[in-house]
Structure formats: structure tokens, C-alpha cells
Amino acid sequence: MPTLDFWLEFASTYSYPAAMRIGTLARSAGVNVRWRPFLLGPIFKSQGWDTSPFNLYPAKGRYMWRDLERICGALKLPFAQPALFPQNSVLAARVALIALAQDWGEDFCRAVYAAEFGAGRNIGEQTTIAVILAGLGQDAGAVLERAQSDATKPLLRAQTEQARTLGIFGAPSFVTADGELFWGNDRLEDALEWALSLSPLAGKGN
């Protein structure tokens, strides 16, 4: 089955609709998606940014929030602009790495985005993550402890370094098996199509 890597950052607004759409779209396309949480912060820092470009450039930020509201409206996704943006996504990403190695990773990722941009909650707070974990039937205390252990931290750093190596500079990003990079929720369909075109079953020369 063709595969597609879905690079997501929990502080990223456009990763929200992408996370909510990708499961259904990939299933119907017959593409196997690997969810790859990473941190944009270190990548932004190396570009000289200490916060989101949506904060650094107010006209761009105003546009983004309106655009996201329109996108959520069209998808019938709940939308609430959080008071704090961008949020600290380190804990959510560490928990996601644990969850994705088990079978509740995608549900956890979707629940984080729904809390943050659907309900306007602060996912940088440990209690928000604990409530999400409990809602998924997980032992919040045990998971949080493991997420913040010395064993988990290097995994997220390595994932972020790999994102940078792939040329990723924003989220969501999608990377096909041949290294083709697609950036943005609005490129998800193109990325799936590219992934499919690499399948041995795809017609040659079409």
C-alpha cells in the first residue's frame, strides 16, 4: 500500500483541519498514513523567529484566523480561537509519540486539535492533556510520566531534526516515499495523489 508521512505540529492552526480530514481521505484513496509529530519552534528559531509568523506579521495573522474559520465552517468542524497562540506543544507531541506507537495515537492527535482549536483550550497545560488522556480511557498519570521521561525526549528531538532534513519549514507537511514535499492543509489531496502515483499499480505514463 502506498504510504504518506503526515508531519504535524500541535501548535499549528492549519494542522487542525488536516488532522481531521486525513483519515477518511487516505482510507478512501488507499494510502497508508504515518503520523509524525514534530516541533516547528526550533525550525522557526533558526529562521530568526521567536514566535509564530502569524504573530510577527499581524495582517497575515488576521487573515489566517479568518481563513481557518471559513475552512472549519465548510468542513463543519467546531472552531474557537484560543486566547493564547501559539501554544506550547511539547507535552502533546511527546504524548503523541507514545500513543502512536500504540493504537490510540490518531485519536489522541485529533482530540488535542479539537481541544485547542475546536474548544479554545490551552494544550500547553498538563491538565488539558490529562483530561484528553482520561477521555481516551488511558491512565493519564502513567502516560504523562512516561512522556516526560528521559527516554521520550530524544525521540521528539530526533523527529524534529528529521523534519528539518526533509526540508520541512511549516505544518502540516506531507512527504511521499520518494521525498516529495507538500505543505499545507490545502495540499493534502495533491500529496495523496502523488503517493498513489508511486504505487506499482499506478498506470505508467498516465
Next chain:
Amino acid sequence: MPTLDFWLEFASTYSYPAAMRIGTLARSAGVNVRWRPFLLGPIFKSQGWDTSPFNLYPAKGRYMWRDLERICGALKLPFAQPALFPQNSVLAARVALIALAQDWGEDFCRAVYAAEFGAGRNIGEQTTIAVILAGLGQDAGAVLERAQSDATKPLLRAQTEQARTLGIFGAPSFVTADGELFWGNDRLEDALEWALSLSPLAGKGN
């Protein structure tokens, strides 16, 4: 007929496919498009940028060129990355303002983009613009003189100031009659749909 303002910058890469697509799409949607050339330079400068963000942020720039190549491939548009980027678009924009007040404006705009991103020419050079004008059956000398006259310069400055007032921060941008802003070639269809929804003929509550 519903209207849509198409804000274009001749130095902008993604304005190229938008300029090539918008005529056919708008005609079949029944939307009247007003082409509004402006300059991004002064807007970028007020954000602290002295060149394109695609040059300031190399990973983003590499991605953009590859993305544009893919988009042109899908649309079967010729594509050639110009040696110089971004190009000086002031003369092209001034000529476009004259042309759009007559009946050869859209042809001129498309020819400029085709020269720049389809053939890799430098539209900042007066000879490039002169060749385009001649190809359109215009008196190149007379048009260039008028474009650089004191009568034309304030028109482009006013247009650019209006773009800023509308919240425009990039190109292409599309603005509907009710002030809704859409940014990017990939939002053209959404913008046309929004423009149509404002028509008295559009179903209420649909």
C-alpha cells in the same frame, strides 16, 4: 453580475497560475473580475523585509519553486525559473494600469507572466516590456513614455495603498464586494464561490 477584485503583483510567482486561470474560471462562474496590479515591495518593507520571503527563508523558497513547477505541470503551463528573483515589477505594473483602462489589459498581464515565469525573462528590463507591447500590436514607445509619466506613477502608489488598507499582505489576493479576503492561487475557486454567494440570485440560507 457579481464582481471579484484580483490583486496581482508581477513579481509574484503564484500570481502566474492565478492570472492564467482566472479568466476561464470567472467566465464559467459568471463573475466579473477586476484586475488590480499593485506592488508588494512597500508592504514587505513595512514588515521589515527587503526582498521576497522566498529568498529570506531558503527552505520555503526551494519548496515554492518546486510547488510552482508542479502546479504549472498540472495546468500544462510553460515554466522556467528566472535567473533573477524577485524582479522589478514597477514598469510592468504601470503599463498594466494603462492597459487595463483600455481593452488589452488582461492580455498584457498574461503576457508579462508568460515572459517571466514561462520563459524565464526579466520583466524589469524595459526591452522585455517593449517586446510584449509590440506583440500585442501596441506602440511600445508611446505606452512606455506614458507609463513613466508623472500622471501614471501616483495611480500605482494609490493602488498599493488601497491593497494595504484591504489587509492584503501577499499575492495573488482576491477581495469580494463585501471585503472578504482570499490569499493565494489555491483560494481562487473559494473566492469565486464567495463572490457568487453575494449575488441577489444566490439562494438564501443555502
